[in-house]
Amino acid sequence: MQCKKILMAAALVMLGASCSNIERSRNLSDPLITARTLAEQVCSNCHGIDGNSVSPTYPRLAGQQAAYIVSQLTNFRGHQRSDPAGSEYMWGLSRFLTDEQINGLAEYYSKQTPRRADVRKIDPALLATGKEIFEKGVPEQNVIACMPCHGPRAEGIGAFPRLAYQHADYIVKQLTVFQDNVGRPGTPMEFVAHPLTGSEKNSIAAYLQSFPE
Amino acid sequence: MSIYRSCLTAIIAAATILGAIATRDARALPVFARQTGQNCVACHAGGQFPELTPYGRLFKMTGYTIGSRTLPFSVMGVASYGSVADTSKSDSPGTDFQKNGTPLFATGSLFVAGKVTDNIGAFTQFTYNNYDSQGADGKFHGHSGADNMDIRYADHFVMPDNDLIFGVSANNNPSVSDPWNTAAAWMQYVPVPNPTSYQFIDGKAPFPGYGAGSNIAGLSTYLFWNKTIYAELGTYRTANQLLSFMSAGLSDPATTKLDGYNNPYWRLAISHDWGAHNLMVGASGMTAHVYDLGSDTNDPNNLGSFRNTGVDAQYQYLLSPHTITAQLAYMRQVNNYSVNTVAGATAPTTFTLADGVTPVAAANPSDTMNTFRAKISYIYNAKYGGSLAFFNLTGTTNTLNQTSGYDPAGCGGAICNASSVRVNGNLSGNPATRGFTYEAFWMPVQYVRVGLQYTAYSKFNGASDNYDGFGRNASDNNSLFFYVWGAY
CATH class of the missing domain: 1.10.760.10 (Cytochrome c-like domain)
Structure with missing residues (x-):
């Protein structure tokens, strides 16, 4: 009986204390x-x-x-x-x-510090192709370089996102989204990404994920 | 129609209507999806409810409190079709294989769940079983009762070098509070229809579990440190008096009666995420002191115990469009029988060994069972999936569990005894059961799953052939199970 009272009291204290916990709230509709x-x-x-x-x-x-x-x-x-x-x-x-x-x-x-992911050894040829596309594009396919908009260190410029150290898989997925023109309107990326081949997407993604320090 | 059934039907209907109104602009449906506004796939691996993703586990560990309070109801239902390979080796196929080969609406659940305050949330489930019992006229009767319940308080402390989630769970099923799906309460998850033609489907095949079962009342406290170490400690008691809502639907004698509060449960796990991969390795255990008869808790000779110790591991690879899960779980259970159970084990003494002379051994005062489960599953694009599972139960041989045998006095050396049970019988007194389950499923929309399972036995109740003493083989129990499972 004593134990029951203690449990009830503890439950009430927890309930009362938890009605508002603004410093550690997970409420997504409280301004x-x-x-x-x-x-x-x-x-x-x-x-x-x-x-x-x-x-x-x-x-x-x-x-x-x-x-x-x-x-x-x-x-x-x-x-x-x-x-x-x-x-x-x-x-x-x-x-x-x-x-x-x-x-x-x-x-x-x-304001957080980007950390380079621990990536397994990547094929140097892949990185070299990625670097080439990042800096110079693929002129014969009318693919423009990434660097002018995303910055020389791929750090992004204003509305153009930072790409350095981004997950390669995420970059490939987003390039595919741009190519398929599904749900990301209003950016030049659907035109930029459209001519890229699968291996070119993999190269650029690998290079950006392991961007040189 | 029972009062439970009428109430539950009315509540489910009301919740469905209210849910439909409240979710017109929501992307995903059941209550947690409404609360976060996210699709099922955010929390469930490849959309395969209820298996959780790392984020789903954090959602659970933080007390179901991420998001915005919403209408706290969801409903779930299962329609099914089951078929057993051989229904002829039976004294009463109509009883042993009820509804064999007949499509039916098996079960429905009402969930009352979601965020209550910044720190308190709940997952409570009440289930209506459409085929709970069969009357003398052959008609089935439905029944409702408490299913899984997990009511939590949780807090999440984020410090420069440490991350700590701390919580308390009041629940009615040991390990229902666990965030990984190799836990006993979660590894088997497809609802099992009650008619006896479903008695051999995967959900009824051996799974690691705690001897005390569910519908008991427990309080556990847990922590998750740096998304690496998970520890939980709790204890259970009988779900009666103030806590009787945790065993709602069961009569008092049918409620599991535990001895006091000394029924501890513990869990330790190490988790690691890297890239698209995550791995958990853990151990757990429980000691429960359980009365044989819920109607008699005054007689100490009526008290037995279960001691469970388990290890489990789960690996997931989650990167759209691929979801791969591998699960392993092993549970050892030592069941010390009550004095009354051992003393009452008189029936086997009438049996002899096959020579017709040597008496069978006396009943053991305890049994040990070892249950192993392994499962691998793959899902493409949160839509098409398949899995392969292996189960293997081994254990001590005990004449206490022997239901048929050689009885020279009764049948001139043939196998016979009035207590024999065909189909469910056991000639060897050993529980060994082994087999595979193959499954394919399709999720046409995120809250509906259509699945087909085939469970094949190579051993059942201790033998591959003639396990019941009347010529039934393990493979005669091979079962096909088709289900349509939806939640809203």
Whole structure:
């Protein structure tokens, strides 16, 4: 009987204490929750606490351009971006975010330090091809170089995303999304990526994932 | 129609209508998908509910609290078709193989689940079994009751060099709180229809499990440190009095009666994610003191115990469009029988060995069972999948479990005894059962799965041939199981 009372009391204390836990809340529809709390309690589950995600299902966000993060979260929230993975994972999570929270998340992740993933030894020929495409494009296929828009260190420029250290599998998947023109309108990438072959996509992705230090 | 059935039917209907209204702009349907707005595939590996992805495990460990509070109801239903290879070697095929080869609506569940506060969430399931029992007139009667329940408090502390999830779970089934799907409560997940023609489908074949079973009341506390070490410790008691909702639908005598609070459960696991891969290796155990008869808890001679110790491992590769899962689980169970059970084991003493002279051994005061399961599955594009599973149960031979044998006094040396049970009988007194299950499934939409399973036995109740003493072979139990399983 004594034990029952203690358990009931403990349950009531926990219930009372937990009604509002704004510093560690996972509530996605409360405008009072800070972007940092959302990053720690929700986003970090997939993207990593420092934005260096482990799984290539989820893009690395560390050091990403803030303007790019804002545009993507806004497009998820408004359903303008509707590629399958984007809509399956991100429409719901972003649906109630305020502009302030989106700006805060962009700032949080843009300030994280990108880490180069531990990648197994990659075929030097693949890297060389990737480097060539990154810097010079494939003129005979009308593929323009990546560097002018994404920066000499692939660090991104404003609305053009950072690509360095991004998961190769994620880059290949997004290039395919652009080629198939499914759900990522409003970027020049569908024209840029369209002529790329499968092996060229793999080369550029491998080069960007293991971008030289 | 029982009051349970009427209530549940009304609640499911109301929840379906309300759910439809509330989810018009939602991408995914059952309650957790409404809460996060995400598709099933975010939390379930390849969309294959209920197997969890790493994110799904974190969603569970943080108390089902990610997202926004929403209408906390979902419904689930299973329609099925089952067929057993041989229905002729039976005294009563109509009883031994009810509804064989007949499509039926098997079972439905109502879930009350989701985020309650920033730290509290729940997953509670009530299940209606359309074929719970059969009356003297041959008609089946439905029945509803508590199914899995897991009510949690959880907090997540993020520090510069440490990440700690801490939680408490009140639940009614040991390991239902576990985030990995090699846990006893989760490795078998396709709902099993009740008619006896389904008694040999994969869901009824050996799975590692805890002897105490479900519909008991437990409280466990757990932590997950740096997404690497998971530890959980809890204890269970009888689900009666204030906690009787955890065994709702069961009469008091039918409720599992545990002795006090000294029924501990523990779990340790190491998890590692790299690239698209993740691996868990773990161990778990439970000691439960269980009364043989729920109606008599005053007699200490009525008290037996189960001691379970298990190891398990799960590997997943998750990168669209591919999902690969490999699972291994092994559980050892030592069952110490109550004094009354051993004393009452008189029937086998009438049997002899095959020579018709040598008496069979006396009943053992305890038995040990070792259950092993391995499964590998592949899913393409969260739509088409298949799996292959192997199961192997071994254990001690005990005349206590022997239901048929040689009885020279009764039948002149032939196998016969009034207590013999054809189909379910056991001539050897050994539980050994082994086989494979092959499965193919299709998910036309994310909340519906259509599956076809074939389970093939090479051993059943201790033998490959004539396991029941009346000529039934293990392969006669091979079973086909077709199901349509949907949730909303």
